[in-house]
Amino acid sequence: MELYGTQAQCEAALEKIRWRDGFVCPMCARNEHYVVWHGKV
Numbered sequence: 001m002e003l004y005g006t007q008a009q010c011e012a013a014l015e016k017i018r019w020r021d022g023f024v025c026p027m028c029a030r031n032e033h034y035v036v037w038h039g040k041v
Helices: 007-018
Strands: none
Touching: none
């Protein structure tokens, strides 16, 4: 939290590191996606 300030900023930084050029599915190479939050409203 000291490095990123908020949970959202931390998640955005991790996404940028993981998918530098944006998300691409490793199975089908498409860039469409949605986020599933298990146990969250």
